[in-house]
Amino acid sequence: MLVVTLFPLAVGAQPNLLRAMAPGVIWVSALLAALLSLDGLFRSDFEDGSLEQMLLSPHALSVLVLGKIIAHWLVTGLPLLLVAPLLAVFLGLPQQAMGTLWLTLILATPLLSLIGAIGVALTVGLRRGGMLLSLLVLPLYVPVLIFASGAVDRAASGLPVGAQLYILLAMLLSALVLVPLPTAAALKMSVN
């Protein structure tokens, strides 16, 4: 949110430019927020031994992992959803794009948490994992960014956005199914 408020100040009072950039700016900020908060997902568990306890639990690790990812989204993605209308107004996003902005945020922020989780699981055991995490995760975030930001852009111009939203939905559903298992496996490797 801080990042978003900085943009109008830096770019100067050019409403048209801000309006055009609004979807992109909001989305990049969402991305950065997700990326920065990812480290907390498993690192403290790794360091205080809770991760080991989770691995030893007779319950399926994938389910525990999914639970953690959902918790992560509730703490990072959900606040963004609540703040988004404010940000949109701040940057002058047209009314008609608001609904789409919301939809893309609802669909894609969980996606960011899910994709990020694999990256975190792979790097949690490394000392300077942060840099590597960004390198691993950003390329996977790019398609999400393109579709989400593109959808809001098109909505702002009044064009139909069905295709982008459906693709985001498909990505979200696949991630929900495909992410927990490899993440659990990566965590096992990291604890090793």
Added chain:
Amino acid sequence: MESSQHASLQASELSCFRDERLLFSNLNFSLHAGETLLLEGANGSGKTSLLRILCGFREADAGEIYWCGSKIADSSYYDDMAYVGHADGTKKELTVLENLKFALALGSAGKYDIEQALDKVQLAGFDDNPVHTLSAGQKRRLSLARLLITHNLLWILDEPFTSLDRQGIKLIESLMAEHIEQGGMAVLTSHHDLSMADLNLQRIHLQACQ
């Protein structure tokens, strides 16, 4: 879940490399209900690696581990074992009570409920204290309380007596003795010798190879 009478832990021809050093090879042992295994050896001799292999955190480079006759991956091993390692396994921001509830959720209910367990490790009344306010000895006793509230037959403990004063050590030894008497088993590493009498104690001494 297994009943304690038939429980057994067997290691067969285990070997382990670390950083291209051979820590141990062809290690065999067999542990039954009511027995304790003490791993001894200098630092770096492979005690912790062996424990981590027993926990399933890493695979042995050779050999197998059997729980009640089946390989640990195929059996109810994780239902029946509990581990307390170097790291406490507790979350510092949460309270004592919340940590134990979390531990209970990860496993299944055991002999004692949370209140009784806290009483046993002499942390009664600390329910709502955040863990980061506890002393090192209290944190260690908390992590050992976890053993009491979940169902388990095998205790795997890595240096359980660290940070404990003499009273704490006696307390944990008595909890261990109780567990063993009731048909449980324990594998532990410890720098200090166990002063418990009447223990069916096996010792494995790991020698650091040159």
